[in-house]
């Protein structure tokens with residue numbers, strides 16, 4: 001009971017809750033017991049009633065049968081004696097039947113129905129006068145009749161006496177029937193005894209069950225809620241796990257999580273005010289964007305969805321895809337609500353949306369809306385695999401994979417951009433001055449399509465990959481159309497300044513337009529587009545790691561991870577990438593090989609764990625890359641491995657953030673060796689995870705992140721010896737230097753986190769001044785809101 005768990009000393013409030021809980025519990029138990037007892041009694045009584053009735057009828061029928069047999073056999077004896085006029089024999093016969101068990105006597109009647117010869121004392125034994133015979137007996141019919149009651153209950157059976165074919169009288173046998181009622185009474189008594197026993201048992205069991213499965217769990221939950229409300233973030237009390245209370249426990253968990261988040265945000269805000277620190281938090285972004293957007297709603301468009309539903313076995317699983325874009329945008333959408341429009345790529349996606357193809361995310365406590373757009377298989381092959389990933393991806397990444405441009409892929413790219421534009425226009429409906437954040441190279445044409453239909457929308461596109469130099473971009477047969485599409489935006493964001501420079505230079509070569517280098521803006525057809533760098537980042541949590549028990553403990557935790565792969569190693573490296581040729585994974589492996597060659601003392605002691613999520617596997621180049629990565633790992637392992645150690649552990653599958661986090665926290669070093677990368681969030685995630693200020697980041701010169709994370713060991717991934725030396729330097733680095741480097745990098749990531757990125761982007765978008773023509777067009781735009789965009793637009 002709640003009251004017995006809590007003492008008044010623990011807390012006045014809880015004590016009251018406990019006492020109230022106890023009284024309520026008692027009332028509840030009493031009501032439950034009463035209703036159970038009444039139900040069981042009613043059922044038992046009905047059952048007993050039918051049992052008694054069936055029993056009575058059975059006994060009566062037995063008695064009737066016995067009486068009939070006896071009467072008919074006496075009839076055969078009496079009739080000849082009557083014919084002979086042997087009254088003496090008849091009298092003896094009648095007297096002889098006067099002392100049998102349960103047979104009270106026999107009577108012989110004359111033709112008028114008057115008793116002639118009767119067993120002596122029959123009336124005394126019956127306890128009443130025998131009734132008159134029914135007339136039908138004298139018409140030749142046997143007559144069965146129960147009469148009297150209680151101890152005088154009796155039965156008679158009468159048959160006619162024939163002489164020479166004429167009915168001259170009747171013979172009746174009388175039985176004692178009181179035993180039937182006595183047995184009935186006994187039956188009722190037994191039934192009541194059973195009911196009473198059942199009532200006591202049910203009552204006792206109910207009290208125990210209610211106490212154990214309802215009152216105790218409720219008391220536990222009350223204590224749990226109280227602890228959390230009182231500020232103990234990890235309540236020592238455990239939440240009830242009983243099936244019946246699980247939904248309640250789930251809801252309470254959500255409630256408490258929201259409470260904790262709100263409290264943490266409030267504390268963080270207060271701390272920031274105290275320290276005049278200008279850190280960005282989720283809460284701050286939420287407040288900021290509300291003010292900055294002045295009631296305008298936020299719409300995000302990307303190809304990759306933040307939550308994918310896939311069929312696994314018989315059930316549907318929600319999966320968060322491996323994507324830097326999703327890692328970055330998800331916290332922003334959670335802070336700003338709004339609508340995210342993306343391709344529904346999961347094989348169970350259609351089963352989890354409503355009639356408008358929408359769902360709330362996260363599904364159990366929605367914070368924003370996901371609108372899924374469906375693509376045909378051919379569209380996916382040509383727009384996503386073809387134009388976006390065989391064309392634009394290698395075009396923008398200088399990683400020496402030749403771009404492939406096919407006319408049919410370009411046609412599909414235009415069609416899919418129009419499809420997304422229509423979905424977006426539909427979602428924006430009559431929302432005034434919407435703010436649109438288009439994501440990435442999949443939607444270069446979207447800004448122009450949207451701006452044409454909704455000039456009142458503030459349109460921004462963020463390009464998550466590098467923008468190459470004009471010569472490299474110039475090989476695209478449709479560079480002009482792509483740039484024109486992009487210039488429909490009011491603002492174009494890249495990760496770093498050099499991508500902005502490359503973009504403006506590309507425009508300079510490809511289009512007739514006015515470029516203002518001093519304010520990084522392009523004017524084309526009267527419309528102004530600003531081009532600015534916004535280095536994307538991650539959600540930095542101050543204390544995201546379990547407090548470590550010190551260096552030695554970390555060392556043994558690392559060893560435990562390696563041992564899990566049947567590989568004993570003292571030092572651990574980590575790499576986390578989509579299996580993409582731009583990530584420089586074979587180059588990384590060769591760097592590790594060279595390191596082991598140069599420093600044999602680390603053979604048997606250093607292992608690199610490579611988490612590689614297969615990606616874009618329909619494309620040949622990616623299939624080749626996977627084979628290449630596997631072969632390189634295998635070759636190097638063959639060269640160095642011993643019975644219980646190998647240099648490379650390749651985990652070729654998607655890992656979610658929670659699964660990756662322990663590797664980040666325990667690794668001695670993290671290797672990011674991209675051949676070309678817009679930003680690379682793995683570098684920032686690693687830094688964000690190291691609240692112990694341990695660990696060294698080895699980072700490619702060609703990743704955008706190297707511009708900010710200057711305290712990483714910056715390497716050229718093509719230079720195998722440099723990578724090898726960086727690994728050696730990282731492992732030999734003094735703890736002091738490690739700490740200093742990591743501390744500085746953490747300051748950068750903490751200061752420029754994903755919320756600041758979003759705030760800068762949203763802030764810049766909200767500053768876009770819609771020119772008077774655009775404003776005037778906004779009224780018309782509303783009436784056109786449902787207009788359909790055609791691919792050729």
Ligand code: F6P
Nearest residue numbers: 304322323324325440464465615
């Ligand atoms: O880097 C560009 C990008 O779109 C990222 O934003 C994302 O992490 C990655 O590519 C994912 O690619 P895809 O969506 O094709 O799996």
